[in-house]
Amino acid sequence: MSKPSVYLSLQGVAKSFGSFTALRSIDLDIFKGEFVCFLGPSGCGKTTLLRIIAGLEAQDSGRIVQAGKDVSWLPPVKRDYGIVFQSYALFPNLTIADNVAYGLVNRGMPKAKVEERVQELLTLAGLPGSGGKYPGQLSGGQQQRIALARALATSPGLLLLDEPLSALDALERVRLRSEIRQLQQRLGVTTIMVTHDQEEALSMADRIVVMNHGVIEQVGTPEEIYLAPRSPFVASFVGKINALQGESLGGGRFRLGCVDVDCSNGANVPAGRPVRIYLRPEDLVAHKPASDNAAQAQIRKIEFLGAHSFLTLAIDGMASQTVVTSIAMQQLEEYGFTVGSRAGIAVLPQRARIFDAQMEAA
Known part of the structure; x- marks a missing residue:
């Protein structure tokens, strides 16, 4: 299979606001037809980067090349993209059909063609027959579907989504993120979505760009980001994590308090080096009998989450450190675990995942 072509290339993009540096020399290639999520905490630079791509904000330095064309300093109207905002940004005084048709009318498309395209998009958005309604008559999720239809009306080469689901309730978010992903795959449009919600990024993206303090910490598939974080920040920000202080004994063995464990990923860490060992809740297995690489612990807390629960445990010999592990409901009942x-x-x-103890997680 041939490698997909680069559709959007960011080269040394930097931006400051006074003394605050929002972006530090961002380099990133996005492939044609790819769904990419910019993920990070508030203030990490992800929205600023999206706005620079859209031409809504000017970079201080760096280039933006889209479909082989340098668009670095073009105004938004000269760039080939559709955009959906968190706030829907629909015109309240226009009907749904007129909202969707807005970009098409501005381009001078014949009326019959506009009407045909609007009906096609309303069907695509799952809202056929709603063209005569006004935005205020629709739910938040329906309004966001219309905003998405409007963004796609001109068949842009690039779709930009700025926290499009954050204003919706939990059930609607889950439903709409699945619909957006399916629609994106069906149309094959290159898409960038900004989000601070790790679950959204993990479930929707082909690749995730994890950002922190204006730099890219890691770029990878959801599986790579979750299972093989390259920094303490990525390990801590994406998913639930246990960060345990320890010391290397050499040869992949580590001491955590009075407990020694084997961690094959740390075979090259020199003896005597202080480390932090990062483990997901599912990387720690709670059970009744002792086994290899096992310790004894006391259950401090049980957090019931339906099909599974989180157990907070204090491991013998690990002083004040506690860990969280995930356990299926039937195992919880089988073992008779209680606080x-x-x-x-x-x-x-x-x-x-083993990191030097002096590396910062935030």
Whole structure:
């Protein structure tokens, strides 16, 4: 299979606001037809980067090349994209049909063609027959579907989504993120979505760009970001994590308090080096009998989440450090675990990520 072509290239993009540096020399290639999420906490630069791509904000330096054309200093109207905002940004005094048709009318498309395209888009958005209504008559999720239809009306080469789901309730967010992803795959439009919601990014993206303090921490597939974080920040920001202080004994063995564990990913860490070992809740297995790489612990808290629960455990010999592990409901019942009861805890050593203790997670 041939490698997809680069559709959008960001080259050394930087931006400051007074003494605040929002972006530090961003380099990133986005492939044609790809769905990419810019993920990070508030103030990390992800929205500023999206606005620069759209021409709504001017970079201080760097180039933006879209479909082989340098668009670095073109105004928004000269760039080939559609955009959807968090706030829907529909015209309240225009009907749904007129909102969707807005860009087409401005381009001088014949009326019959406009009407045909509007009906096609309303059907695509799952709202056929709603053209005569006004935005105020629709739910938040329906309004965002219309905003998406309007953004796609001119068949742009690039679709930009700026926190499009954050104003919706939880159920509508889950429903709409699935619909957006399916629509994007059906149309094959190159898409960039800004979000601070890790679950959205993991479930929707082909690749995730994790940002922090104006730089890119890591770019990778959802699986790579979750299972193989390259920095303490990525490990801590994406998904639930246990960060345990320890010391390398050499040869992939580590001491955590009075507990020694084998972690094959740390075979090259010199003996005596202080480390932090990052483990997902599913990388720690709670059970009744002792086993290899196991310790004994006391259950401090049980957080019921339906099909599974999170157990907070204090491991013997690890001083004040606690860990969180995930356990299926049937196992919770089978083992008879309750707050205060004892449990064995085993580490899946191949899943541990080892970082120098002096590296910052935020």
